[in-house]
Amino acid sequence: MARQKNYKKTLTACYLGFVTQAISANFAPLLFLTFRSTYGITLEKIAMIPMVFYLAQLLIDLAATRFADRIGYRTCVVVSQVLSAVGLVSMAFLPELVPVPFAGLLISVVLYAVGSGLIEVLVSPIVEACPFEHKDGMMSLLHSSYCWGAVGVVLGSTLFFALFGIEHWKVLTVLWALLSLYNTWNFLRCPIERLMEEGKGMSSGELLRLPLFWLIIVLMICTGASEATMAQWASAFTESALGVSKAVGDLAGPGLFAMFMGISRMLYGKFSERLHLTRVMLLCGVLCAGCYLLAALSASPVLGLAGCALCGLAVGIMWPGSISISSQKCPRGGTAMFAFLALAGDLGATVSPALVGSFAELAGGDLKAGLLVAAAFPVVLVIGLLILKGKAGGTALPTEATRPGKTSAS
Template identity: 30%
Template sequence: MKNLFSQNSRALYACYAAMACLAMALNFLPVYLTSFSDTFGGASGLTAEQLGRIPAVMFLSFIVAILVTGPLADRGSAMAFILIGLLITMAGLGVVACSPSYSFLLFAVAVMGFGAGVLDMILSPIVAALQPDRRSAAINWLHAFFCVGAVGAVLIASVALRWGFSWRIVSLVMMAAPLFTFLLFLRLTLPPLIDEDTQRDSMPALIRQPFFIVCLIAIFLGGATETGLSQWLPTYVEQGLGYSKEAGGFTLAGFSVGMALGRMVAAVLQEHIPPVPLMLGCCAVTAVLFILISFPPSPVIAIAAAIAAGFSGSCLWPTMLAVSADAYPQGGATMFSVLTAIGNAGCSIVPWLVGVIINYSDIHIGLLAVMACPVGMMVLLVWMARWSRGKAVIPPP
């Protein structure tokens, strides 16, 4: 029993490290959006739509990886997918560093996004299998380490900017993290993702469940709430508020710290507050903060509101994953892959739409439009609470 506990603990910590790796790969890019414009855009620079296309391509590749590999993970080895994801992520970072043109950069971020997508697909079901009695708290802790990795990446990128190091050097340095984590997993064994004595819930059966459909829409809006702000935050601080590139990077780091703390607090609160009411309150606070971010009385208040929005909106994605896993514990990696793909569709589409809106108006209006995401999620959460009471979809803890 002691050996099993030790093995499970080491596997859990390795999953945290892998989550930090994929976050590092994904989150240093926004710090360098204006640098990419200077490098690849010529005298006029890249347009807002072209800049928005960089995270859009990355997250679309993320989604493709999740949808392709999710069903395979239920039939294969979870360990194999972890190792493949780490290797592809590391290779993607290397290709980003060597990008000679804007088109090649899009290809590079697609490779990196694919590797990160494989990791994101498999990590949540592994953690749910490691901690079946406290899925919501465990998945919030896992996703808190996404924020830890994001903070690390943004701080490294921001310090590199200040010291004059190229984004190419930063990308090469970050290859060390997935390499270390790859070596860590080689020493571990992982549990089965579902109860092997019980039939797995098929995706066609899940799609016929109204509650599951609402979970899909809600996680789309949850992902959009996060990245609709985070992907544009450094640019907003620099161009909308008049601060330096370094200030934009440090603000994004503050946003990620807020998200990490928010998910840790949510993991503790979910011992006392049901997940749906918790998300409902967080959505309401986040919607108000978007107004302060978009039309602030002062730039300092805008930055403070953005960091606070990272805290308040942080639990939406992981808690919705946990709600779905509690409702359908035999969903397996396929269910997680569909949920994650839909969530990342929100992460991809909404930042791009913000860029389109900015082209026709300004960045303040673009960020204000993101407020529709937490407001829409509130409507869904009210429905979910009523449905749960009437249908008893989610079993009691």
């Protein structure tokens, strides 16, 4: 008798996959000043680290549209965990082994950024291929693990540094890397199904010829921009608005933002069968725009902080919701679709924070002016969702059949 596959193991591995991505994205920024004092690296060079991280993710997102299906999900996702671990360990030791410490840091960042990009591309289709019901709710719960990972990195690192001192940061770096190595074993053992039978999925060219898919790409760009802008500027905004230390700023700004984002995704995952995805997305888009306006226009520092925190609640559904809508509208999209969605989200996450910084600089260093500009992204998201909702009553594309176990997003 055939042994029944345990897809809960797959889900656990995917949850931890997003936790390892959260470590890659959020740990190094906590050490920027340590890098400056330890290796004598200027802040101008240190500012290149997040740029290199997101650029490497963008490139691997694009490349994955061509190689992920050919190599196979399991091989690619195992490599993602190994590269994440190797990159973190390299960050602890490589700068002292090469003539230019900054070059060692960048090599390490590229390694774990490639791992992070592969996680982002592969984990969602791996869960989508599992025979779970209420996929949109499951996707929301899956993406909540990134939020809790981000909260865990900030809290865990802050506690470690308080107990043992920042000078022992290399030990903590290796400890975080061990989680990726452990999850490598999980992905080697858990059942992984193909999202589409060979030859059944749409090619990149077919996807890019669909006007509907370009509309979803716009949604993902706005989603990435809405999420990353507040996530990256929340600490600086909190420090400047409340006049607190960096440690308090990290906890009150990005910490609260990530916590509320995780709560949002967990709540939707729990009640998804009772909720209407597109309507929830519309509500979240309006709330997100309101939060940016509150943070940018409020004269009260406390209300500004509330805008930052509640923005996490608003953006929580956007990324997994956009992926679920895309899966429902283009069920034959395959791995290429998930890779393009990750690429679009990362593009928004790369461009928007830089845009906010530029406008803030033009306004004489007023960060509120930059955040005011960022409010345009959730507004465009709402417009896109309304257009998508209107198309639901029109002529359906041949690829838009709804799969069993999924609810309509429109």
